[in-house]
Amino acid sequence: xxxxxxxxxxxxxxxxxxxxxxxxxxxxxxxxxxxxxxxxxxxxxxxxxxxxxxxxxxxxxxxxxxxxxxxxxxxxxxxxxxxxxxxxxxxxxxxxxxxxxxxxxxxxxxxxxxxxxxxxxxxxxxxxxxxxxxxxxxxxxxxxxxxxxxxxxxxxxxxxxxxxxxxxxxxxxxxxxxxxxxxxxxxxxxxxxxxxxxxxxxxxxxxxxxxxxxxxxxxxxxxxxxxxxxxxxxxxxxxxxxxxxxxxxxxxxxxxxxxxxxxxxxxxxxxxxxxxxxxxxxxxxxxxxxxxxxxxxxxxxxxxxxxxxxxxxxxxxxxxxxxxxxxxxxxxxxxxxxxxxxxxxxxxxxxxxxxxxxxxxxxxxxxxxxxxxxxxxxxxxxxxxxxxxxxxxxxxxxxxxxxxxxxxxxxxxxxxxxxxxxxxxxxxxxxxxxxxxxxxxxxxxxxxxxxxxxxxxxxxxxxxxxxxxxxxxxxxxxxxxxxxxxxxxxxxxxxxxxxxxxxxxxxxxxxxxxxxxxxxxxxxxxxxxxxxxxxxxxxxxxxxxxxxxxxxxxxxxxxxxxxxxxxxxxxxxxxxxxxxxxxxxxxxxxxxxxxxxxxxxxxxxxxxxxxxxxxxxxxxxxxxxxxxxxxxxxxxxxxxxxxxxxxxxxxxxxxxxxxxxxxxxxxxxxxxxxxxxxxxxxxxxxxxxxxxxxxxxxxxxxxxxxxxxxxxxx
Numbered sequence: 279x280x281x282x283x284x285x286x287x288x289x290x291x292x293x294x295x296x297x298x299x300x301x302x303x304x305x306x307x308x309x310x311x312x313x314x315x316x317x318x319x320x321x322x323x324x325x326x327x328x329x330x331x332x333x334x335x336x337x338x339x340x341x342x343x344x345x346x347x348x349x350x351x352x353x354x355x356x357x358x359x360x361x362x363x364x365x366x367x368x369x370x371x372x373x374x375x376x377x378x379x380x381x382x383x384x385x386x387x388x389x390x391x392x393x394x395x396x397x398x399x400x401x402x403x404x405x406x407x408x409x410x411x412x413x414x415x416x417x418x419x420x421x422x423x424x425x426x427x428x429x430x431x432x433x434x435x436x437x438x439x440x441x442x443x444x445x446x447x448x449x450x451x452x453x454x455x456x457x458x459x460x461x462x463x464x465x466x467x468x469x470x471x472x473x474x475x476x477x478x479x480x481x482x483x484x485x486x487x488x489x490x491x492x493x494x495x496x497x498x499x500x501x502x503x504x505x506x507x508x509x510x511x512x513x514x515x516x517x518x519x520x521x522x523x524x525x526x527x528x529x530x531x532x533x534x535x536x537x538x539x540x541x542x543x544x545x546x547x548x549x550x551x552x553x554x555x556x557x558x559x560x561x562x563x564x565x566x567x568x569x570x571x572x573x574x575x576x577x578x579x580x581x582x583x584x585x586x587x588x589x590x591x592x593x594x595x596x597x598x599x600x601x602x603x604x605x606x607x608x609x610x611x612x613x614x615x616x617x618x619x620x621x622x623x624x625x626x627x628x629x630x631x632x633x634x635x636x637x638x639x640x641x642x643x644x645x646x647x648x649x650x651x652x653x654x655x656x657x658x659x660x661x662x663x664x665x666x667x668x669x670x671x672x673x674x675x676x677x678x679x680x681x682x683x684x685x686x687x688x689x690x691x692x693x694x695x696x697x698x699x700x701x702x703x704x705x706x707x708x709x710x711x712x713x714x715x716x717x718x719x720x721x722x723x724x725x726x727x728x729x730x731x732x733x734x735x736x737x738x739x740x741x742x743x744x745x746x747x748x749x750x751x752x753x754x755x756x757x758x759x760x761x762x763x764x765x766x767x768x769x770x771x772x773x774x775x776x777x778x779x780x781x782x783x784x785x786x787x788x789x790x791x792x793x794x795x796x797x798x799x800x801x802x803x804x805x806x807x808x809x810x811x812x813x814x815x816x817x818x819x820x821x822x823x824x825x826x827x828x829x830x831x832x833x834x835x836x837x838x839x840x841x842x843x844x845x846x847x848x849x850x851x852x853x854x855x856x857x858x859x860x861x862x863x864x865x866x867x868x869x870x871x872x873x874x875x876x877x878x879x880x881x882x883x884x885x886x887x888x889x890x891x892x893x894x895x896x897x898x899x900x901x902x903x904x905x906x907x908x909x910x911x912x913x914x915x916x917x918x919x920x921x922x923x924x925x926x927x928x929x930x931x932x933x934x935x936x937x938x939x940x941x942x943x944x945x946x947x948x949x950x951x952x953x954x955x956x957x958x959x960x961x962x963x964x965x966x967x968x969x970x971x972x973x974x975x976x977x978x979x980x981x982x983x984x985x986x987x988x989x990x991x992x
Contacts, residue, residue: 285576289531294564295361295555307358311569315529319516319568320355323533326512327351330505343501346545347509353549357532360551361564362539498543506540513537522587527573528565535563580829581628585882588624592844595621599851607851608858615859618852622879625848626656628841630882636834654914655842656879660849661914661938665922667853668935672871673918675985677910678946679876682981684907685717685953687877688887689961690974692899696891697968703896707964712801713904714958716793720911721954723786727779727940728947735775735941736768737761771941779940780923783916790912866989873982880906896966907954915940945988949981 288294328351334344353360490498517533520526539547539562547562555561576583595617599607607614633652640648657680661673696703741755829837852875860867877884883906887899918938925931942950956977960970 281572282575285527285570285573289528289535289565290562291564295553295561297564297566307566309567309569311526311567312356312358315526315568316356319520319526319529320357323512323516324351324355326509327354330509334501334505337500340497340501340505342545343497343505346547347505349549350544354536357563358566358568360549361555362547362549362562363555363559364546364548364562502541509540510537513540522590524573524576524584524587525569525571527576527583528570529568532563532565532568539563581631585624585627588620591617592621592625592848595848595851596844599854600847604854607855611855611858612862615852615855618848618855619874619878621848622656622845622852623881625841625845626879627882628837629656629845632829632834632838632841635829636831636838639831639834652838652842654909654917656845657910657914658917659842659846660853660875660879661918662921663846663849663853665918665931665936665938668933669853669867670935670938671868672856672875673938674942674946675868675872676876677915678942678950679872680880680910681721681907681950682953682978683877683880683884684903684910685957686974686978686981688884688903688906689900689957690971690978691884692887692891692896692903693966693971694891694968694975695888695971696894696896696899696966697971699892700894702965702967703891703894704965705897705900705961707962709797709897710900710961710964712793712797713901713908714961716789717904717908717911718954718958719789720786720908721950723782723789724911724915724940725942725947725950726782727775728942730778731771731775731941732944732947734770736770775941776939779919782940783919786912786916790908793908793912866991869985869989872985900961945985949984953977953981 287297327347331344331347331351334340334347337344353362513533513536517530517537520529520533574582574584578586595614598610598614598617629652633648637648657676661676664670664673664676693703738761739758740761741758744753744755746753856867856870856875860870883902887902890896890898890902919940922931922936922938926937931937957974960966960974
């Protein structure tokens with residue numbers, strides 16, 4: 279869109295100046311974002327420049343730089359509507375000498391725009407004798423003309439002539455006032471044009487960059503060594519802080535340009551706020567806004583800027599989690615655990631994007647294997663580390679939270695966001711039917727051992743306090759419930775349910791493989807059917823796909839490996855800090871795993887699903903949720919069962935809490951079954967609205983609340 283394209287426009291050049299002119303005419307300079315810039319950044323940047331300028335002036339030898347720093351302090355305090363420029367018009371030295379010295383240096387030069395469209399801004403200006411003695415016509419570059427043509431800053435009649443008068447000084451010896459001629463009323467002769475003075479200065483008009491004298495070199499070196507580093511540090515801090523806020527990225531761009539100006543001899547830079555600028559002016563910095571709410575859509579190197587800004591949290595997490603020992607982690611777990619959760623967000627996003635990009639550039643078979651291997655790598659790393667620490671209940675609740683989140687929270691949020699903008703949204707009910715069937719099968723297969731054990735397993739009755747109910751020997755007990763016996767001591771589990779669990783784990787991946795073949799090969803046409811209201815053929819549209827890959831294969835491989843390794847270390851730190859942190863926050867770790875650990879690492883998928891719904895692409899939103907749930911049931915759970923059993927058999931995993939099973943508690947079993955039934959029912963008709971999304975979201979909240987009262991000690 280045009281709004282997104284606007285985010286990538288530079289803060290230098292004539293285009294930036296045109297935007298500033300338009301904003302100034304619309305009185306957009308004084309806005310809340312600009313005022314916030316001055317409050318949070320501008321005043322102390324100006325103060326640093328003021329201090330450095332005073333130091334330069336006190337040093338005497340750096341007086342020119344001190345004077346320039348004082349003027350830049352005013353600019354950076356409120357840069358909006360002003361611009362920094364360097365005049366780059368080129369003429370030969372012989373012509374410059376004639377202009378500078380003819381008639382004692384008091385000869386005005388009339389600058390006229392060329393009618394020749396082929397003349398460019400970098401062309402050498404051709405001077406020829408015209409009119410009276412001592413007067414010369416200078417052809418100005420077309421860059422200035424384009425500004426007048428594209429901007430409403432000047433009238434067409436004001437584009438004809440521009441006159442420069444040296445006000446009694448040599449043209450090359452000082453900054454000269456600029457003038458331009460305007461035709462008088464009813465006058466056709468150029469000599470009768472009236473002269474109107476423009477209130478701005480033109481620095482270094484002819485762009486003769488003379489060699490520095492030894493004194494100028496000394497001044498420049500002293501400034502770069504002793505004064506520029508302090509200014510550069512101020513620019514860097516302001517640039518970093520504003521970039522991390524995302525919405526103040528225009529400020530970061532301005533101070534990045536300011537940082538570069540410091541080491542390109544800032545003394546040659548002119549500051550002005552009048553329009554139009556001089557012919558041949560090179561606008562090196564111009565801005566009219568400090569804040570833009572749409573910068574959350576900004577991308578750098580094909581990656582969203584918000585997720586890039588979260589990367590420093592990864593390295594901060596690794597520093598705190600591994601460099602100070604376990605006592606430090608336990609003591610400051612209330613800080614480290616939230617940092618770990620935030621760190622998983624960008625890493626999960628990069629892994630997912632790398633997988634999708636490289637899959638789109640390879641064959642069907644390789645892409646399917648890669649997607650199956652790395653599509654669930656985030657959760658598997660986290661789960662295996664938790665199992666290694668004997669936290670099987672945490673893993674079970676994380677899987678349960680991932681399933682109900684993918685089936686209820688994700689599509690519910692997408693339908694609500696889509697319903698805010700669109701009254702009703704349509705999707706391919708044939709494709710939705712295939713996904714619903716596969717999802718239902720995966721839940722049945724993954725939880726069949728749980729159902730089997732609930733029916734045939736060995737339970738015993740546990741009660742609280744019992745009293746003698748009477749003389750007949752009967753007992754009166756309170757708080758009685760059936761609990762499962764120890765797995766290893768239960769005959770049904772060790773001789774029946776365990777082998778059923780292994781059989782289901784071996785069969786479930788076959789459903790995923792045949793599902794890929796069906797949807798991507800043999801029956802791909804089902805996903806290509808037009809989407810829209812069946813009663814209105816004009817609304818039928820071709821389904822939207824994920825698009826072309828944005829990263830090369832090499833970039834995908836490097837990002838995939840690097841992010842996977844970093845995520846493994848972050849997951850280790852998160853599991854170590856989880857227990858102590860939950861005690862500080864007074865939360866049960868089983869409830870935290872059901873909500874925080876299940877949702878936060880995949881928050882980018884939830885955001886993408888909501889964004890697709892808002893863009894009337896509910897098809898992709900439902901696909902993201904169903905694929906996540908299917909991969910959890912058909913891939914993650916079987917892998918956890920088989921691998922944990924092998925690791926336990928080899929003695930790597932020890933203890934009951936380290937072996938993952940498909941025997942889930944009753945509350946987990948019922949919530950997952952209810953979730954798959956309601957999402958299947960709501961997606962069979964091929965249309966959705968905000969009410970259905972609200973129902974899904976309400977079911978999710980009710981289920982989470984149920985788990986809260988199940989695990990939490992009140």
